[in-house]
Amino acid sequence: MRNVLMVVSGPSGVGKGTLVKRLCAEREDVVESVSCTTREPRKGEIHGREYYFISMSEFQRRIKEGDFLEYDEHFGNFYGTPISFVREQLKTRSVVLEIDVVGGKIAKEAFPECILIMIAPPSLEALKGRLISRNSETAEEIENRLSRLEYELSQASSYDYVIVNDDLETAYRDLNELIDAEKLKA
Numbered sequence: 001m002r003n004v005l006m007v008v009s010g011p012s013g014v015g016k017g018t019l020v021k022r023l024c025a026e027r028e029d030v031v032e033s034v035s036c037t038t039r040e041p042r043k044g045e046i047h048g049r050e051y052y053f054i055s056m057s058e059f060q061r062r063i064k065e066g067d068f069l070e071y072d073e074h075f076g077n078f079y080g081t082p083i084s085f086v087r088e089q090l091k092t093r094s095v096v097l098e099i100d101v102v103g104g105k106i107a108k109e110a111f112p113e114c115i116l117i118m119i120a121p122p123s124l125e126a127l128k129g130r131l132i133s134r135n136s137e138t139a140e141e142i143e144n145r146l147s148r149l150e151y152e153l154s155q156a157s158s159y160d161y162v163i164v165n166d167d168l169e170t171a172y173r174d175l176n177e178l179i180d181a182e183k184l185k186a
């Protein structure tokens with residue numbers, strides 16, 4: 001079986017983080033890439049687990065050194081995927097990147113064989129509710145995230161797969177089966 005590079009994208013609050021965390025906790029053959037970001041850690045986030053929280057000057061130095069497979073700016077902060085981590089892990093396991101649609105497209109250009117998976121909400125209203133109840137962003141941040149929703153979802157057609165997260169168990173099963181099938185590809 002081959003190891004695959006997968007990109008999981010979807011609007012903020014859609015549940016992609018929950019799906020990816022569970023996938024990596026339950027499967028030894030899949031590991032999540034840990035991105036670098038210049039944003040402040042949220043409550044409960046740990047350096048090296050959710051992200052590597054680095055300064056803007058370090059981020060810029062690493063851009064110059066070509067250390068990011070892709071990077072982008074969101075809400076005034078930078079996010080990037082360290083290329084060295086991905087290459088090393090792919091030798092032994094499949095790697096999943098949880099990144100936005102712009103990053104996904106860049107990753108596809110750099111790694112044409114990578115698989116783009118979109119996690120979509122059953123409805124915009126459902127997603128709004130989830131985002132507000134998560135209670136980890138200010139009202140302004142929530143507005144920013146909501147205004148990006150439509151764009152993220154409009155990119156679904158350029159993705160290889162779309163999983164609708166209506167029921168978490170069903171979405172998780174879909175994701176697992178998709179990976180198994182991709183790993184079996186000739």
Ligand code: 5GP
Nearest residue numbers: 035036071072074079080081098099100103
């Ligand atoms: P958050 O601040 O909510 O953790 O993430 C904000 C956005 O940044 C999300 O849409 C997330 O998918 C995206 N993101 C996280 N890591 C990366 C990365 O390495 N590259 C890119 N392009 N986007 C990322």
